[in-house]
Amino acid sequence: MSMTKQDGIPDYPGLWRKLNALGQEDFVQSLQQQVRHxxxxxxxxxxxxxxxxxxxxxxxTGTGFEVVDGELRFPMAGNQDGLREDLLALSPWRKGPFYFGDTFVDTEWRSDWKWERLQKQISPLAGRAVLDVGCGNGYHLWRMLAEGARLALGIDPAMLFGCQFLAARHFAGGDLPIGVLPLGIEDVPANLQCFDTTFSMGVLYHRRSPIEHLEALRGTLCPGGELILETLVVDGDEQTVLLPHGRYAQMRNVWFLPSSDLLVLMMQRVGFENVEVLDLSITTTEEQRSTEWMTFNSLSDFLDTEDCSKTVEGYPAPKRAVLRATYGRA
Ligand SMILES: C[S@@+](CC[C@H](N)C(=O)[O-])C[C@H]1O[C@@H](n2cnc3c(N)ncnc32)[C@H](O)[C@@H]1O
Structure with missing residues (x-):
């Protein structure tokens, strides 16, 4: 399969047809324009x-993709000499891990652990049209497709991650309804109402206006659709939120870290129903760490060396919540 057309613009075999079937032609056209741009x-x-x-x-040459014992694999035919070096040229690899043929891409994050924490608690994805907002290189999209999603669309403005997706997409081959497109949630038209499940994982704390982010996510869902929201939280009651003075765990672009109870309230205030906290987990230095595929600093460098329950700035160390909610009636 060719990853790009002759003019260097990526092709996404199988994606546009499924997207058109959602009945949002203007949206699909704007996506295609954005890809070209x-x-x-x-x-x-x-x-x-x-x-x-x-x-x-x-x-x-890849021969499809499969999930075996929770491992995402892209089997490969033929000679694999030089594959590892060519994949390293697309570093840093943050989300994964991936097995491309015999090459194990040991990414910064064990994204498979996040998936395991939520996968059995959400509505089954078989037959659903799924949107993953801030999908990174699309690791979780492959897991969603493996669960039987009829469409797995990811959006992420970071072009490196889009290119990493295109590498995996090349190895998978075929006519698959999957894509990572280069845009942010702010580029998605309001009230599309065409996805059965929308994921927003690791994005809300990067948004200056979390309520507007929740409203934007609400607008992507068809009646009765499900939102899966994963974000950083702090301990505390329904009125607790942390707004860092500057950096949080060395990240510059972190805004609101609510308590999980406040997050429930925020979701209810924008009209979500059946809001449930599915998981609360402290991020460990086994789940997020530097590797050969991501050689920059990672979580252990962002925590206080004397007290790992605090970030280097003295804030509570990263803790993440996964919430599920529905919007409207089918
Ligand atoms: C912490 S990562 C989370 C990746 C993945 N969802 C996960 O949970 O492993 C946040 C991602 O959000 C993307 N992002 C940043 N601003 C965004 C925006 N305005 N709209 C959509 N995605 C955005 C970043 O490029 C990054 O890949």
């Missing part, structure tokens, strides 16, 4: 380098 040169100064790395990967 971003991959046509607007996206990022390093894009030509990443596209060159992708071209090098074209010589390797």
């Amino acid at each position: 971003q991959y046509g040169g607007a996206g990022h100064g390093d894009l030509p380098r990443w596209l060159t790395a992708l071209e090098a990967l074209r010589e390797f």
